[in-house]
Amino acid sequence: MVRESRVLQRLRDRLPRGRSYVRNGSVVDLQVARGEVSARVQGSSLYRGTIRIKPLAAARWRALKTACAGQITSLVSLLQGKLPDNVLRAVTDRATGLFPAPSEIELDCSCPDFATLCKHLAAVLYGVGARLDTQPELLFLLRGLIIRNW
Numbered sequence: 001m002v003r004e005s006r007v008l009q010r011l012r013d014r015l016p017r018g019r020s021y022v023r024n025g026s027v028v029d030l031q032v033a034r035g036e037v038s039a040r041v042q043g044s045s046l047y048r049g050t051i052r053i054k055p056l057a058a059a060r061w062r063a064l065k066t067a068c069a070g071q072i073t074s075l076v077s078l079l080q081g082k083l084p085d086n087v088l089r090a091v092t093d094r095a096t097g098l099f100p101a102p103s104e105i106e107l108d109c110s111c112p113d114f115a116t117l118c119k120h121l122a123a124v125l126y127g128v129g130a131r132l133d134t135q136p137e138l139l140f141l142l143r144g145l146i147i148r149n150w
């Protein structure tokens with residue numbers, strides 16, 4: 001049997017609290033900018049959580065664009081948020097897609113908790129996940145592929 005690492009245990013402990021913070025409206029002023037997500041989280045005090053994401057490497061972006069070239073046949077579908085399956089697969093591929101690897105993510109919170117992932121940052125992660133569900137194009141901004149939100 002594989003023992004769960006301490007990091008995973010901590011993550012499992014904190015994510016439910018993060019989720020409830022989002023549901024209770026404790027995450028305020030969530031901002032998505034180029035390579036950065038920041039929000040204020042109301043816990044026992046008001047803290048600022050920041051998630052920094054490294055820009056996508058130029059070579060990886062070129063390869064991704066090549067893989068997707070000619071695959072998007074309808075601009076109307078694209079504007080409705082519908083991507084062909086092969087484009088969606090390319091964009092979400094763990095090794096070659098748009099999503100950052102854990103090593104490309106830096107977490108920072110103003111609270112005194114020394115844990116890598118405090119409950120406030122868990123809340124910010126939940127908050128940005130919900131935001132990306134409704135505005136997936138923000139992923140391009142987060143990965144530094146566009147200058148600002150449109």
Ligand SMILES: [Zn+2]
Pocket residue numbers: 047109110111112113118119120121
């Ligand atoms: Zn914190």
